[in-house]
Amino acid sequence: MKKMKKKRFERRHLMEFFVKSIMQTALLIVAGALGLILWAVITRGLPSLTWDMVSQVPQGGYYMGKEGGILNAIIGSIYLAAGGTLLAMLLSLPIALYLKTYLGDSKWGECVRLSLDVLWGIPSIVYGAFGFALMLTLGMRASLLAGVVTLALVEFPIMTRAMDEVIRRMPADLEQAALALGSTRFEVALHVVARQTLPGITTAILLAFGRGIGDAASVLFTAGYTDRIVTSPMRPTASLPLAVFFQLGSPYPEVRERGYAAALILTVIVLLVSFGSRWLSARLAKYTIK
Amino acid sequence: MSEVNSTFIAQESRKGEGRGSRPSAAFRARQDKAARRAFLVVTILPILLILVVAAALFARAWPILSAYGLPSLLFGKVWKPNNGQFGFLPFILGTVWVTLVGALLSVPACLLAAVYLAEYAHSRTRAMTKPILDVLAAIPPVVYGAWGLIAIVPFVDEVLAPLCDRWLGFIPLFAVNQPTGFGILAGGIVLAVMVAPLIISVAFEVFSTVPNDLRHASLAVGATQWQTIRNIVLPQAKPGIIAAIVLAASRAFGETVAVLMVVGNVPNIPTSIFDSAYPLPALIANNYGEMMSIPLYDAALLSAALVLLAVILIFNILSTLVLQRVLRRK
Amino acid sequence: METHIQVKNLNAYYGRQQVLRNINVEIPRKQITVIMGPSGCGKTTLLKTFNRFFELNEEARLTGEVLVDGQNIYGRDVDVTEVRKCVGLLAQRPSPLPMSIYDNVVYGMHIHKMKKDRKEYKAAVRHYLEIAGLWEEVQNRLHDPAASLSIGQQQRLCLARGLAVEPEIILGDEPTSALDPISSQNIESRLLELKRQYTTVIVTHTLRQAKRLADSVIYMYMGEVVEAGPAKEVFGNPQHERTKQYLEGLF
Structure with missing residues (x-):
């Protein structure tokens, strides 16, 4: 038989080596981009990050470099994102459960999924403009409530699709077993599916919360901005992404530096939510059948 | 039942x-x-x-x-709301330029990375990559914008622009007309990183729908792994990959804040990747404050949003339909 | 009788689980060797070590040697693709590539740049389709997609595709298990014809097929070779209790 010696310098083997190296480089570049982003935001934001930043509201002259912080924006953002997430849950949970227990992979189910994916793809600036158009029509002004509603629109397709994905991965025999034991479909949805997929649902909710807290374009028109901590849903509120955005647009260098610090705060919050959801779903997963 | x-x-x-x-x-x-x-x-x-x-x-x-009328809005070149001139063309072209540059930078690298993850990588590498992509996807646009200001704009200004000016300046596409760093290239780079997790994860899903039997059939006659990928996997995955790219492009098309922070925002029709541009979403976002004082201004901005919505709906529906079909094969 | 493949002290693992234990067998040249045994006994794994498909699983690990014509195919300097070119595989389910019938047969030849021009390729396609007994049926629709063939025809196409790269050894991993009886018979008679030119190793779980095809038999149980030798001896006078029980259908 012919010798099967490797001809290292044969064209196709060189090609294999070459292509594989390029692919590894590409993956490293993408992964490296994350490192670059975090490094840039941390090194630039850390020097101006003070306790005042997170414990004070803007004082007089804050936007010209005087004292104060962005507590108003942090609290506003938490209200906005929490409100938006709660509102989105009211829509998402029933849709995701209905998709699983009643629709499955039927035509109508696919149609609902398609519309959710399309909603997911609509940029938040369009939701913002939509919210603004509604406010114009209703004669409303920018307020926490309007921001919450708009954010809920941004968040709910993300949340629903994420829930749908985990719920769909649930073993079918578990549902069958529950049905065979004499549960109605509604009870299956409520008790079996909901409980079994709790970790996935939690992840989906936190994913949407993270998206909501970082979104600027949708709250730009609808929630407004104010230096005071919001007290009523009918009043405008500041938000963290807009605090970053406005301060980075300032002509004063001190204000810009604090904008970077605000970006760092926002990044930390988002990362905490992201890792938190990972940790939480791993903990909750103990009670589910794999 | x-x-x-x-x-x-x-x-x-x-x-x-x-x-x-x-x-x-x-x-x-x-x-x-x-x-x-x-x-x-x-x-x-x-x-x-x-x-x-x-x-x-x-x-x-x-x-x-x-x-x-829609045509005169879409193809109007002048934007002077005070004179009642509302031409979207500079903004539409600005969006197209930034999206194209972003896609051109992102798509090749992301597809290569996705092929690597799907075809070569050890499952440990895959498990390590997933959280990285998740975090990249979770970072808010405004932070991407901040990163653009910290790193990308100076990088374009101090490194890329001089380099291109020196070696490629004679090509109009690479001419450096206003050296500030703010411009299409900076916006494109930021967008490229923003859409990367989406392209990689969708492309990965698409590659994993190609049945292993086909890979084995090709390997069994003595093809190398790359020959198998090029001859079998890529042609099979093509519709799904195109859909993934279209999906990512539509995401880039509507991205507002991150792009707006680094792209310069000058309503001219760009001719070079170093020119400033003024994308459509940035137009909407930047002018919300003044829109009430000028007649028809709010209607103009909301019709800009409508144009954006229409383009994205078309892109999205097409790509999602293809992806739904492709991914169901699994 | 001359040995073509010699397996020496072969141990194979998936992760921590050992799937092949200290295998030592010899496979004769230009005969059909059938590997049989109850499911999960490692017969497919053993077959896959012959064309190095075993290592496609990332958990797979292996010690020992597989010598083809005295050359260890797991040696350091061996080119996997050359091994696979030399050792063809007929899979359990027919896996036509998503292209035309013609392109399926040409695929491997193109990969190895085996012919000079179109004319030679055309002639080769005809030749191998004839060997696989498919030419008559497809000569007028060579450019139809391979998926349009019946499943039995697809398996013969896969045979032609494998033979086209001029291997010396054909492996068959239960190559008829997905087929109807008539197609199975067709494939079996192809294999019997081909054994004059190729060393053939077939995994099967049907005893009757083993008896129809085998010149030589390897009986495996729980990852070990229990008995191996010429078919007449193993079927006629099994030495081991396990083999006897299996042949009597007690499993």
Whole structure:
């Protein structure tokens, strides 16, 4: 038989080596981009990050470099994102459960999924403009409530699709077993599916919360901005992404530096939510059948 | 199905009386029916919402659409709201330029990375990559914008622009007309990183729908792995990959804040990747404050949002339909 | 009788689980060797070590040697693709590539740049389709997609595709298990014809097929070779209790 010696310098083997190296480089570049982003935001934001930043509201002259912080924006953002997430849950949970227990992979189910994916793809600036158009029509002004509603629109397709994905991965025999034991479909949805997929649902909710807290374009028109901590849903509120955005647009260098610090705060919050959801779903997963 | 079940339960629960607190079978059947109806209404909401968003924007945009007509808005080159001139062309072209540059930078690297993850990588590498992509996807646009200001704009200004000016300056596409760093290239780089997790994860899913039998058939006749990928996997994955790219492009098309922070925002028709541009979403975002004082200004901005929505809906629906079909094969 | 493949002290693992234990067998040249045994006994794994498909699983690990014509195919300097070119595989389910019938047969030849021009390729396609007994049926629709063939025809196409790269050894991993009886018979008679030119190793779980095809038999149980030798001896006078029980259908 012919010798099967490797001809290292044969064209196709060189090609294999070459292509594989390029692919590894590409993956490293993408992964490296994350490192670059975090490094840039941390090194630039850390020097101006003070306790005042997170414990004070803007004082007089804050936007010209005087004292104060962005507590108003942090609290506003938490209200906005929490409100938006709660509102989105009211829509998402029933849709995701209905998709699983009643629709499955039927035509109508696919149609609902398609519309959710399309909603997911609509940029938040369009939701913002939509919210603004509604406010114009209703004669409303920018307020926490309007921001919450708009954010809920941004968040709910993300949340629903994420829930749908985990719920769909649930073993079918578990549902069958529950049905065979004499549960109605509604009870299956409520008790079996909901409980079994709790970790996935939690992840989906936190994913949407993270998206909501970082979104600027949708709250730009609808929630407004104010230096005071919001007290009523009918009043405008500041938000963290807009605090970053406005301060980075300032002509004063001190204000810009604090904008970077605000970006760092926002990044930390988002990362905490992201890792938190990972940790939480791993903990909750103990009670589910794999 | 549910009715059959509940009659079955009715008999069962009579036998099992004494367990007490369970609700009656009739109640449970009614509950099931009511739930089914309520649920059905809820599932109509997503579709309804798309229509409502489009309708609301259209209604508010109608004053200017009826006064100027869509073509003169879309192809008008002058944007002077004070004179009643509302031409979207510079903004539309700005969006297209930034999206194209972003896609050109992102797509090759992301596809290579996705092929690597799907075809070569050890499962440990895959497991390590996933959280990285998740975090990249979770970082808010405004932070991407901040990163653009910290790193990308200076990088373009101090490194890329001088380099291109020196070696490629004679090509109009690479001419450095206003050396600030802010411009299409900076926006494109930021966008490229922003859409990377989306492209990689969708492309990875698409590659994993290609059956292993086909890979093995090719390897069995002595093809190398790359030959197998190029001859078998890539052609099979092509529709899904194109859909993934279109999806990512539509995401880039609508990205607002991150791009707006680094792209310069000058309403000119760009000719070079170093030129400033003024994308459509940035136009909407930047002018919300003043829009009430000038006649038709709000209608103009909302019709800009409508144009954005229309383009993205088309892109999105097409790519999602293809992806739904491709990914169901699994 | 001359040995073509010699397996020496072969141990194979998936992760921590050992799937092949200290295998030592010899496979004769230009005969059909059938590997049989109850499911999960490692017969497919053993077959896959012959064309180095075993290592496609990332958990797979292996010690020992597989010598083809005295050359260890797991040696350091061996080119996997050359091994696979030399050792063809007929899979359990027919796996036509998503292209035309013609392109399926040409695929491997193109990969190895085996012919000079179109004319030679055309002639080769005809030749191998004839060997696989498919030419008559497809000569007028060579450019139809391979998926349009019946499943039995697809398996013969896969045979032609494998033979086209001029291997010396054909492996068959239960190559008829997905087919109807008539197609199975067709494939079996192809294999019997081909054994004059190729060393053939077939995994099967049907005893009757083993008896129809085998010149030589390897019986495996729980990852070990229990008995191996010429078919007449193993079927006629099994030495081991396990083999006897299996042949009597007690499994």
